[in-house]
Amino acid sequence: MAVAEHRSFRRAAELLGLTRSSLSHVMRGLEEKMGVRLLHRTTRSVSLTDAGERLIGRLDTVLSELDHLLDEVSGEQGRPMGTLRINGSEGAIRQLLQTVVPEFLRRYPGVELDLVSDGRLVDIVEQGCDAGVRLGEAVPKDMVAVPLTPELRFLTVAAPSYLAAHPAPKLPDALARHQCIRQRLPSGKRYRWEFRKRRQELAIDVPGALTLDNSQLMVEAAIAGLGIAYVPEPYVRAALADGRLLAVLVDWCPPIPGLCLYFPNNRRVPTSLRLFIDLIRERSAAGQVT
Structure with missing residues (x-):
């Protein structure tokens, strides 16, 4: 087969x-x-x-x-067995490791978790995975999605030292006059920064001398004063809290659906995956997945 x-x-x-x-x-x-x-x-x-x-x-x-x-x-013996293979970005897999995985391994030692950290938007069926993790808006329509995290935002951030030398942009179009830390997607394309306010939506291919392919590296570059970065809020919470970074264009960065675990709707759900989903829902209900 x-x-x-x-x-x-x-x-x-x-x-x-x-x-x-x-x-x-x-x-x-x-x-x-x-x-x-x-x-x-x-x-x-x-x-x-x-x-x-x-x-x-x-x-x-x-x-x-x-x-x-x-x-x-x-x-019946209380010992689920087998391998559960899940695909996701590095950030998505880190989210699982910090929330669901430790308790799952404790409860079900007979299940082997194979977590594939891949930034590409792959076909999980073709890649032999039982499930994947993506932002809700990117989950294919023919998949069943289970919310993993609450809504999140992408934030535009920069170091105080950078903003001292370059006045903070008031509108997204003003980014054309800034050094932006751009992101290269696994497909090779550069990510267009997306903004929305009321009924106005913008997708901007920002200028910049530095391009990276990793959100954490983009945060570190922003902290170093190399420009403005556009990254998921969880990556910058600590730096925003201690003042190493400041957020700009906040009113142009509305929340979007968070991460979802997803799987094919035309296949039988393995027991190991069903138990994993049950634990996600249990932790979410208890407010332990953020």
């Missing part, structure tokens, strides 16, 4: 924790035992034969039922 889904022995082997040669050997053994070819193989691609298509059509249901049975049996 992994080879069929990803159309690649290399990718399937990576997800299964096997070598490509081992997986190829297993597939050849299966085909020999069945007496039928299941895959068309070339040096560049892998595709299903008619027999392979028929087998996959039935296997999905059979293996789903088997997973459900195994989950039930392990659940």
